Amino acid sequence: MWALIGGIASVLSILGWLGLNNVGELKDLVADSPPSSSSPAPYTSSPTVRIPDDSDTGEGKADEPDPEPSTPAPNPTEEAFEAISAGDCLAVYDTGRGGTTSVDWSVGAPPDPVSCAGEQAQVQVSAINTACPTGYGKSYWSYRSATTGDSTKLCLTRVYHANYCILGRQSGDSISLALMTAVACRREPVPVPYNQIMHITGVYRAPAGADANNCRRVAGDQTRYWAALVDDGATLLCTTIYQGG
Structure with a gap:
């Protein structure tokens, strides 16, 4: 009993030394006191964000599509020859x-073709894209496209009609006929070096040994004719100097 009383007295003595009046204030003091030491917070590293490159994914850059081949602009002249x-x-x-x-x-x-039986026909296409024949009343017409580089060659044979006119070149008594030409039958200046308009009086099947004498249209005809054998000698073309107005 006396020991218990002594213990209580010791406690009260300590409280008095601390300036506390009772045990409740001691408990409050203990609760408010900071810990003697604080443990550092555990270290947590920030996650590293890594952007994969092409080598990580195993995929290269997508190939760019090849450009569409350009379509050549239409060429009306080339199309006309090919037609x-x-x-x-x-x-x-x-x-x-x-x-x-x-x-x-x-x-x-x-231009668009015309009837070979009509008087509009001035040439006939005998062949295409080949070595064209030569001779009186024969020529060719070729075209090379600057766009495609393709060439077209038309071999042409002249078609003659009576009462039409062609050009001539007179030197003295001789007249050379420009057999691929055509000109209006009227008196007007002609391109140099030509100096005559020749009127076609007839187109005949040529007899053997045909010449200008075979051009006479009636007995006793005194007209001066200039003639040419065309179509490889099969046709006799008869002309005279145009005398009209």
């Missing part, structure tokens, strides 16, 4: 402006 077939007849002729060394065609591209 022509062997046997077609065309209303095309040499104007004579190219002189005696070259042909100046009356149009820049072949």
Whole structure:
């Protein structure tokens, strides 16, 4: 009993030394006191964000699609040449402006074919894209496309009609006929070096040994004729100097 009383007295003595009045204040003091030491928070590293490159994924950059091949612009002249077939007849002729060394065609591209039986037909296409035959009343017309590089060559044979006119070149008493030309039958200036308009008086099947004497239309005909054998000698073309107005 006396020991218990002594213990209580010791506690009260300690409280008094601390300036506390009772045991409840001691409990509050203990609760409010900070811990003697604080343990550091465990270290947690921040996650590293890594962007994969092409080598990680095993995939390269997507191949860019090849550009679409460009379509050549339409070429009306090339299309006109390619539309022509062997046997077609065309209303095309040499104007004579190219002189005696070259042909100046009356149009820049072949027009639509016309009837070979009609008077509009001035040439007939005998072959295409081959070595063209040569001779009186024969020529060719070629075109090379700057777009595709393709070439088309038309072999042409002249078609003659009575009462039409062609150009001539007179030197003295001789007249050379420009057999691929055509010209209006009227008195007007003609391209150099030509100096005559020749009127076609007849187109005949040529007899053996045919010449200008076979051009006489009636007995005693005194007309002066100039003639040429065309179609490889099969046809006699008869002309005279145009005398009309």
